[in-house]
Amino acid sequence: MRSGTVFTQGLRQGLGDDPFWTVEAVRQVRYHVVSSNGLFEPGNSALLTGCPDAPMSAGDRRLIVIDQNVDALYGGKVRAYFTANGIDATVIPLRADESVKQWDAVSQVVDAMNDFGIDRRREPVLAVGGGVLTDIVGFAASLYRRGTPYIRIPTTLIGLVDAGVGVKTGVNYERGKNRLGTYAPATATFLDRSFLRSLSLRHISNGLAEILKMALIRSEDLFALLESRGVAVRADRLQGTTEELAGAADAIIAESIHLMLEELQPNLWESALERCVDYGHTFSPTLEMHALPELLHGEAVVIDMALTTALATLRGFVTENQADRVFHVMRRLGLPVWNEVLEDPTLLQEALRDTVRHRDGQQRLPLPIGIGRHRFVNDVTPAELSDATRLLRDRAPADPSLVPEQVGA
Numbered sequence: 482m483r484s485g486t487v488f489t490q491g492l493r494q495g496l497g498d499d500p501f502w503t504v505e506a507v508r509q510v511r512y513h514v515v516s517s518n519g520l521f522e523p524g525n526s527a528l529l530t531g532c533p534d535a536p537m538s539a540g541d542r543r544l545i546v547i548d549q550n551v552d553a554l555y556g557g558k559v560r561a562y563f564t565a566n567g568i569d570a571t572v573i574p575l576r577a578d579e580s581v582k583q584w585d586a587v588s589q590v591v592d593a594m595n596d597f598g599i600d601r602r603r604e605p606v607l608a609v610g611g612g613v614l615t616d617i618v619g620f621a622a623s624l625y626r627r628g629t630p631y632i633r634i635p636t637t638l639i640g641l642v643d644a645g646v647g648v649k650t651g652v653n654y655e656r657g658k659n660r661l662g663t664y665a666p667a668t669a670t671f672l673d674r675s676f677l678r679s680l681s682l683r684h685i686s687n688g689l690a691e692i693l694k695m696a697l698i699r700s701e702d703l704f705a706l707l708e709s710r711g712v713a714v715r716a717d718r719l720q721g722t723t724e725e726l727a728g729a730a731d732a733i734i735a736e737s738i739h740l741m742l743e744e745l746q747p748n749l750w751e752s753a754l755e756r757c758v759d760y761g762h763t764f765s766p767t768l769e770m771h772a773l774p775e776l777l778h779g780e781a782v783v784i785d786m787a788l789t790t791a792l793a794t795l796r797g798f799v800t801e802n803q804a805d806r807v808f809h810v811m812r813r814l815g816l817p818v819w820n821e822v823l824e825d826p827t828l829l830q831e832a833l834r835d836t837v838r839h840r841d842g843q844q845r846l847p848l849p850i851g852i853g854r855h856r857f858v859n860d861v862t863p864a865e866l867s868d869a870t871r872l873l874r875d876r877a878p879a880d881p882s883l884v885p886e887q888v889g890a
């Protein structure tokens with residue numbers, strides 16, 4: 482018998498003589514997150530030899546699906562890199578933003594894999610783009626021939642710290658955020674923060690929202706770093722143009738990824754439903770889809786976090802002073818703290834109901850305890866939500882000097 486596999490044959494107790502079998506198997510999961518700046522610079526060998534499970538060498542073929550906006554900016558460099566290294570690259574640009582994160586995009590990737598005639602044993606698909614692109618390609622790859630390996634190269638901050646490092650893939654279905662999806666880790670993710678130099682500040686803020694999430698529930702130190710260096714690091718698009726900014730950007734990204742992986746690893750398939758990384762994701766899926774395309778993913782997440790910070794304040798888990806610091810940092814990072822969708826109490830209740838369905842009948846709502854810690858609650862009431870909404874509206878008034886446009890577009 483192979484280790485990790487149990488195969489039992491027996492007779493059901495008390496249910497007659499029909500035989501039955503139980504099959505149990507344990508599947509090992511291993512994936513790599515490799516950091517290397519300037520991935521497509523000539524002479525950078527990270528993509529060729531940086532991952533022990535996905536080496537690439539002259540004479541190999543690769544299918545590369547690239548976000549069409551990223552292609553316009555970096556496509557020449559990407560193609561030149563593969564040519565210089567003797568890799569026969571087929572590059573497929575794909576439109577990839579939230580409004581097209583749907584089944585059609587998946588079937589376009591499947592068509593590309595079919596046309597390429599992929600050898601799923603030796604030719605991982607490369608996905609180069611933001612969280613939308615890597616989610617679409619990861620989903621298509623996980624379905625194609627019951628699972629084709631793929632490699633992620635995220636080009637947005639959300640991709641670097643969140644969408645690129647976990648195991649989930651997916652696309653939206655009707656109004657259901659990521660309603661279709663799989664658990665399918667990429668063989669490797671290569672992180673190159675130099676891509677962020679061309680990203681709009683709004684999308685930098687969008688990624689900072691997910692970093693802030695990790696800080697609020699797991700690390701007061703990370704929060705302090707965002708509080709002291711977040712504005713400068715954002716303006717610098719995490720490029721590290723001075724030694725000090727480079728140190729801060731590296732620390733913020735590395736700490737956030739480390740905390741994220743620490744949370745994900747023991748619960749990769751989310752069998753435990755109390756997940757602190759779900760912080761900011763209780764109300765936001767409904768808010769995001771409702772407000773689409775007005776709110777980006779991270780913006781919806783931060784509005785959820787602002788609301789639940791208010792809720793935690795009402796419960797005495799977070800002091801008013803701590804809440805004010807949190808709201809202030811949100812704004813300073815160019816993030817919205819309020820959106821008019823919060824005015825609709827039925828929408829919030831519907832969002833909570835949908836989340837409860839998703840979390841097996843209980844709220845399992847992570848709430849912050851102070852800054853950097855959390856606990857789960859199951860007893861949030863509609864009245865409490867209304868009170869929290871009111872508190873948020875009062876305590877987080879729009880400060881014209883801090884709205885995203887003024888902090889930088």
Ligand SMILES: NC(=O)c1ccc[n+]([C@@H]2O[C@H](COP(=O)([O-])OP(=O)(O)OC[C@H]3O[C@@H](n4cnc5c(N)ncnc54)[C@H](O)[C@@H]3O)[C@@H](O)[C@H]2O)c1
Nearest residue numbers: 550578611612613636637639643644647649676679680778
């Ligand atoms: N799988 C997961 O675990 C996970 C985790 C978090 C978020 N997500 C998903 O990620 C998505 C959000 O990802 P996102 O914020 O990266 O959005 P995105 O992929 O839509 O990218 C944002 C925009 O930036 C453009 N872009 C990408 N890279 C660029 C670059 N280097 N320079 C200039 N423009 C660039 C894109 O074309 C797009 O218009 C959501 O759909 C969310 O559900 C998934």
